Amino acid sequence: MKTADISTQIISMAQRTKQASRVLRSMSAELKNTLLLETAEALLAGREMIQQENNLDMAAAQERGMGSAMLSRLHLSDAVIQEMVTGLREVATLSDPVGEIENLRRRPSGILVGRMRIPLGVICMIYESRPNVTIDAAALCLKSGNAVILRGGSEALRSNLALAAVFHEVLKRHRINPDIIQVVPTTDRSAIDVLLQQEESIDLVIPRGGEGLIRAVTAKSRIPVLKHYKGVCHAYIDVNADMEMAQGIVLNAKIQRPSACNALEGMLVHQAIAGEFLPRAAMALHREGVRLLGCVRSQEISTLIEAAEEEDWGREFLDLTMVVRIVDSLDEALEYIECHGSRHTETILTRSYANSQRFLQEVDASAVMINASTRFNDGGQFGLGMEIGISTSKLHAYGPMGLNELTTRKFVVLGNGEVRA
Amino acid sequence: MKTADISTQIISMAQRTKQASRVLRSMSAELKNTLLLETAEALLAGREMIQQENNLDMAAAQERGMGSAMLSRLHLSDAVIQEMVTGLREVATLSDPVGEIENLRRRPSGILVGRMRIPLGVICMIYESRPNVTIDAAALCLKSGNAVILRGGSEALRSNLALAAVFHEVLKRHRINPDIIQVVPTTDRSAIDVLLQQEESIDLVIPRGGEGLIRAVTAKSRIPVLKHYKGVCHAYIDVNADMEMAQGIVLNAKIQRPSACNALEGMLVHQAIAGEFLPRAAMALHREGVRLLGCVRSQEISTLIEAAEEEDWGREFLDLTMVVRIVDSLDEALEYIECHGSRHTETILTRSYANSQRFLQEVDASAVMINASTRFNDGGQFGLGMEIGISTSKLHAYGPMGLNELTTRKFVVLGNGEVRA
Numbered sequence: 001m002k003t004a005d006i007s008t009q010i011i012s013m014a015q016r017t018k019q020a021s022r023v024l025r026s027m028s029a030e031l032k033n034t035l036l037l038e039t040a041e042a043l044l045a046g047r048e049m050i051q052q053e054n055n056l057d058m059a060a061a062q063e064r065g066m067g068s069a070m071l072s073r074l075h076l077s078d079a080v081i082q083e084m085v086t087g088l089r090e091v092a093t094l095s096d097p098v099g100e101i102e103n104l105r106r107r108p109s110g111i112l113v114g115r116m117r118i119p120l121g122v123i124c125m126i127y128e129s130r131p132n133v134t135i136d137a138a139a140l141c142l143k144s145g146n147a148v149i150l151r152g153g154s155e156a157l158r159s160n161l162a163l164a165a166v167f168h169e170v171l172k173r174h175r176i177n178p179d180i181i182q183v184v185p186t187t188d189r190s191a192i193d194v195l196l197q198q199e200e201s202i203d204l205v206i207p208r209g210g211e212g213l214i215r216a217v218t219a220k221s222r223i224p225v226l227k228h229y230k231g232v233c234h235a236y237i238d239v240n241a242d243m244e245m246a247q248g249i250v251l252n253a254k255i256q257r258p259s260a261c262n263a264l265e266g267m268l269v270h271q272a273i274a275g276e277f278l279p280r281a282a283m284a285l286h287r288e289g290v291r292l293l294g295c296v297r298s299q300e301i302s303t304l305i306e307a308a309e310e311e312d313w314g315r316e317f318l319d320l321t322m323v324v325r326i327v328d329s330l331d332e333a334l335e336y337i338e339c340h341g342s343r344h345t346e347t348i349l350t351r352s353y354a355n356s357q358r359f360l361q362e363v364d365a366s367a368v369m370i371n372a373s374t375r376f377n378d379g380g381q382f383g384l385g386m387e388i389g390i391s392t393s394k395l396h397a398y399g400p401m402g403l404n405e406l407t408t409r410k411f412v413v414l415g416n417g418e419v420r421a
Numbered sequence: 422m423k424t425a426d427i428s429t430q431i432i433s434m435a436q437r438t439k440q441a442s443r444v445l446r447s448m449s450a451e452l453k454n455t456l457l458l459e460t461a462e463a464l465l466a467g468r469e470m471i472q473q474e475n476n477l478d479m480a481a482a483q484e485r486g487m488g489s490a491m492l493s494r495l496h497l498s499d500a501v502i503q504e505m506v507t508g509l510r511e512v513a514t515l516s517d518p519v520g521e522i523e524n525l526r527r528r529p530s531g532i533l534v535g536r537m538r539i540p541l542g543v544i545c546m547i548y549e550s551r552p553n554v555t556i557d558a559a560a561l562c563l564k565s566g567n568a569v570i571l572r573g574g575s576e577a578l579r580s581n582l583a584l585a586a587v588f589h590e591v592l593k594r595h596r597i598n599p600d601i602i603q604v605v606p607t608t609d610r611s612a613i614d615v616l617l618q619q620e621e622s623i624d625l626v627i628p629r630g631g632e633g634l635i636r637a638v639t640a641k642s643r644i645p646v647l648k649h650y651k652g653v654c655h656a657y658i659d660v661n662a663d664m665e666m667a668q669g670i671v672l673n674a675k676i677q678r679p680s681a682c683n684a685l686e687g688m689l690v691h692q693a694i695a696g697e698f699l700p701r702a703a704m705a706l707h708r709e710g711v712r713l714l715g716c717v718r719s720q721e722i723s724t725l726i727e728a729a730e731e732e733d734w735g736r737e738f739l740d741l742t743m744v745v746r747i748v749d750s751l752d753e754a755l756e757y758i759e760c761h762g763s764r765h766t767e768t769i770l771t772r773s774y775a776n777s778q779r780f781l782q783e784v785d786a787s788a789v790m791i792n793a794s795t796r797f798n799d800g801g802q803f804g805l806g807m808e809i810g811i812s813t814s815k816l817h818a819y820g821p822m823g824l825n826e827l828t829t830r831k832f833v834v835l836g837n838g839e840v841r842a
Contacts, residue, residue, distance in 0.1 A: 025785070111790075113804065116789075118785070203816070222639065245838040249838065252840035364831075372834045372837075381528065382528070399832045409819060410785075411819075412781055412788070413789070413798075414792075415791055415792040419670055419793075
């Protein structure tokens with residue numbers, strides 16, 4: 001297709017989505033849940049069709065020489081389909097935020113003023129590979145009353161269209177305009193550029209994927225973008241930390257799932273405790289296969305620690321590697337985190353009330369913890385239900401984003417003829 | 422100065438502001454209030470110096486042929502200075518949102534999870550004329566724990582620098598880095614372009630002024646922008662409205678302050694009530710000097726109504742002009758508002774519970790009202806205290822923005838050695 005045609009097609013799609021989204025403003029929670037549960041059933045019933053389309057994507061990807069890790073992310077196995085089904089049922093159990101009125105209060109003028117939770121409108125998700133995001137994102141958007149435009153990886157287009165078709169079948173059965181859930185039907189990259197200019201039709205863009213993708217989307221978008229760049233998380237072991245607890249938390253935060261964005265990438269140890277803490281902690285980490293890169297002082301304490309290069313400070317390893325740094329004070333730890341952290345998750349291990357409170361107040365990150373594992377920074381663990389991403393930018397949402405974060409609040413005024421004096 | 426020099430200067434200024442902003446994360450409410458109250462005193466004491474600088478701005482503006490309306494906005498009269506003093510004292514009385522922890526709850530894992538209100542960091546205000554915004558914005562930013570970069574109209578630069586100097590004198594007395602309140606010290610337009618690229622140093626941009634300024638800022642900014650384009654507000658007079666109440670509200674909403682963004686620009690009248698309501702309402706409005714532009718059907722009912730041009734529908738008049746349109750149903754009114762409203766303020770006049778609830782749910786605007794004047798959409802009237810603007814975009818804040826809207830929330834986790842299973 002020519003670029004001009006794609007542009008026309010994308011603009012028209014965004015406008016139709018906007019138009020269709022209005023029905024969601026007042027759709028009952030009951031109907032939304034019915035749609036989600038029926039889609040779960042339809043996914044199971046349509047498994048064969050979905051996997052046929054997925055096989056075509058897989059074959060094409062293999063032919064183009066895609067690596068096995070990427071291929072496995074692309075694969076819609078029975079297990080992945082079952083996860084999507086479970087996810088849909090879980091979203092149906094979450095409570096519907098739309099319509100909730102908070103802080104309804106009478107003002108001196110006589111009017112009652114409150115804030116009603118409403119959908120954002122139209123959300124555009126831009127993501128790489130993993131076609132299961134198509135179902136997860138569509139479910140969360142539907143439940144929060146938003147229409148959604150999905151732009152997945154080009155290698156997953158057939159799979160994504162097949163998954164959307166399952167949703168559409170259920171929507172049509174209930175005579176609901178299927179335009180509320182759209183998959184961009186082209187792999188042409190210019191489609192993204194056009195989408196990012198549709199500020200009149202799209203209210204929010206959520207990119208999910210590598211830092212390159214997110215930076216490119218942010219640079220081009222005229223629409224607000226909720227972004228999650230990377231997770232460079234630290235644990236600061238304070239002078240008077242409970243050493244056993246500290247070691248347990250560091251181990252858990254590093255090895256429980258090293259590829260996660262809330263896994264530990266660095267450990268800052270107060271110099272007064274380092275001589276006692278570090279050799280044991282380094283040994284425990286080493287036994288679990290963790291490679292330690294450290295400052296000169298830390299290397300003098302443990303021979304298991306190799307020299308860190310300058311670029312290792314603040315690096316997102318996402319594997320069994322981490323940095324170790326000895327600091328002289330809480331202030332130095334705070335300064336290091338300010339400089340090398342990514343505003344994702346930071347934890348302090350301490351017995352000092354004063355230091356715990358300073359850390360809580362002064363660290364700028366989406367989650368700041370005392371004596372707990374960074375791995376807890378997660379929508380499910382925090383009680384938000386399923387998450388659509390973790391925002392490390394501060395506007396609108398900071399941290400895990402659940403259903404509430406896909407809504408906004410308008411003011412509502414219940415009057416009885418009041419006028420302004 | 423050369424463009425390259427300006428660029429270096431602005432980048433350095435933004436970085437210094439970011440660096441200085443850290444002290445505000447944990448500054449006590451008491452100290453912030455002291456700073457505000459002492460600045461109020463210093464403004465009174467420094468009035469002569471401020472007015473001298475303001476006179477230089479006024480003289481230069483007059484020489485360049487600035488109109489009298491603009492000149493009057495630029496003038497820092499005794500009354501305007503007194504208003505700023507009152508404003509500073511009022512901000513000191515508002516409660517400090519920073520540090521407040523909401524919804525602290527124990528999760529099944531044992532951790533306590535809550536959300537702590539924190540400052541956004543650094544806010545950049547871009548505004549036209551009116552140097553009093555310099556003090557108002559700096560006060561609200563300081564109280565909400567944010568550093569601020571102020572870029573006012575170029576014709577007000579001397580006045581703005583003089584006002585900032587008053588703040589700086591108080592900050593220095595308390596040994597606080599004055600970089601937390603900055604006035605861009607050049608009138609060069611390229612400074613704005615450079616500012617809008619400093620996403621690492623600036624967290625939020627708030628433009629205040631005409632639609633052209635706001636659109637230009639949004640198009641160029643890599644930083645999130647909170648925008649308020651315009652206020653095209655409507656009243657829908659339902660079939661069974663209390664006609665006396667409806668007329669009172671329409672009059673108030675139109676004439677109490679026609680130049681305000683929450684003033685009425687259009688009236689939609691149900692056809693079944695139009696014959697009785699419209700002649701009287703038109704007469705009352707006409708008596709107050711309001712010019713009415715209407716649809717053909719409305720002109721048949723009242724000779725006081727002139728023909729509206731196509732471009733009048735959805736126009737922001739900001740004076741004693743408004744449109745009148747007869748509609749056949751609530752649905753038609755909703756459709757008209759969707760099409761011609763500006764997502765600012767919409768009100769329904771009705772006795773019908775069902776219609777009031779549909780209007781409340783289905784209208785997409787920052788404030789949706791039942792039987793009340795649109796003029797209530799205001800931070801003070803809604804109980805937010807002073808406002809820094811009214812957002813008509815949905816991300817982060819929708820409607821009047823007070824201190825809370827200048828903050829965000831991070832997650833805090835209080836643990837006792839918990840790890841993730």
